[in-house]
Amino acid sequence: MRTRNLYLCGTIIVLLILAAILVTGCSSEDVTGAAVAGLAGVWICFMVVAWLVGVFLFVVWLIMLIDCARRSNTDFPNATESTKMMWLLIIILTSGIGAIIYYFMVRRKMPRKA
DSSP states (O other), X not given: OHHHHHHHHHHHXXXXXXXXXXXXXXXXXXXXXXXXXXXXXXXXXXXXXXXXXXHHHHHHHHHHHHHHHHSOGGGSTTOOTTHHHHHHHHHHHHHHHHXXXXXXXXXXXXXXXX
16 A cells, blocks of 8 residues: 555656746647647657567567578477477467577577587
């Protein structure tokens, strides 16, 4: 309960500081325009970061998918006959998250032999 109250207080303080920054130096006619411009800037920054994360996850997904497809069935930890197919399905169906899991569970433990 105490952590929740601290989180709520911190959020309120941050919002008050942001409101003070937006309002400072603006006349009453300019407040709306400044607020909209500030929110638009924050939204654009958020979209750029989200796009970069998406591109990064796609590249990681593609690299791990190629690595898994090129591995022989015996190059996996605790390999059975269906291990390769299982990992291919995990990577394809869960996209970026599955690729990151594959990286830590397979590729990092057993690098592919050249």
